[in-house]
Amino acid sequence: MRPFKYTGAQNKDQALQAFTATSHYLGGGTNLVDLMKEDVERPDQLIDVNKLDYKKITSNENGGLTLGAMLSNSDTANHPEVRTKYPLLSMAMLSAASAQIRNMASNGGNLLQRTRCPYFFEVSMPCNKREPGSGCGALKGMNALHAIFGYSDSCIATNPSDMCVALAAIGATVEVQQPDGSSRMIEFTDFHRLPGDQPEKDTTLMQGELITAIHLPKPEFSDHYYYLKIRERSSYAFALVSVAAGLQVNSGVISKAGLAMGSVAHKPWKLSKAEEFLTGKKPTTENFEAAAALEMKDAKPFEGNKYKVEMGKNAIVRALTQAYEREV
Structure with missing residues (x-):
């Protein structure tokens, strides 16, 4: 793993102000740290956001629930109101990974999971997502686990999240804080990108934006x-x-x-x-x-x-x- 600077943010303003073009926000780190160990991700600063006050589940004005982005996957999936009102989401989240990983992984981090394409993880192989312009090794290589919809000649990788599939079905909205301190809402179907000619960009987040909440609509599929x-x-x-x-x-x-x-x-x-x-x-x-x-x-x-x-x-x-x- 390459050397990096660690910054512990006490509030969102500190986190936003500390961010640079080569920084990453650090939640549970269950995906990011693995990628750093493999030399796939190379941030020179990690901004720890675990002390930020986004670890609650509250009711929202739409009659649904708002999930804090720093809350763990386990605490979210096992929350009584989530299990009762959004059992589809709970079921999807509990099917993911292992109990130990769910205890560490954050809701915001789950949205930012990167592909498990073997060409992405293997730095000796071509991968436009990891190194733009190097090619896509999976196109004519081992592609049994790859996309059948929405891909491009630049990338045929898939999104690995279970939680995100349920959020897409439910119709969630993602709230993010922008570097200037304002917030914006992103419809969940617009949050992740198709690869096009920029497969290195997984989401529509702008530089420095911090995910703070996931808003669920009024429950519709609890039965x-x-x-x-x-x-x-x-x-x-x-x-x-x-x-x-x-x-x-x-x-x-x-x-x-x-x-x-x-x-x-x-x-x-x-x-x-x-x-x-x-x-x-x-x-x-x-x-x-x-x-x-x-x-x-x-x-x-x-x-x-x-x-x-x-x-x-x-x-x-x-x-x-x-x-x-x-x-x-």
Whole structure:
């Protein structure tokens, strides 16, 4: 690991003022420190934000909850109100990593997880995300775990987060503090970027912005929900494909659907077409299959990840079925 300066911030103003172009904010460090050890990330300053007062869960004006960005994943997922009002989010978060990592990882840090693409981690290999202009080794290399939606010739990596898939399905909003002390809100579907010709940029955050909160809308999927995570082993593994599904069902008809997929794109992949298709229809297997087919027809797999297309279809159907049958 390369030498770096450590700065402990006591409040947000200190954190914002200390930030430079080569700094990183430090929360739990469960991803950042690993990347520093591998010489992938090379900050010359870490600004510890753990003492900042963003570790609470409170009610918000929209009838939902606001999650503090510095609160741990474990404390968030196991909070009584989150488990009761947003069980889809709790289920997704508890499927991630291990209990030890969830105890350390922060909510804000989870949003900033970087890809687990092996070409990104291996500094001897070409990777535009790690070193812009060096190429993408996965394009014609080992790409079994890579994107089937939204990629570019510059990058075919995927976002690894489970929490973020659920937040995309729910329709969350991210609050950030800007260097001048003002704040701005970012719709969750706009928070992460597709790679385009700048794959080194994972999010739409501007330099120095600090994530302070995640705002959840009024709970809508507390009865019918399911998070499906398909992986090579049952623990300590990232998803091959994941689906977050939430349904509102009234008088035998779907009045609203919240759907997103993970591990298929550079960002959590919102299933807007399926959501629109299902609204006003009965929660039947036939309709679930039609919604899945509608979404997956746009998939463009590589030789190594063709399996994700059929797996994705089946995963959407299974997640929707489990969500509907949960309280029936």
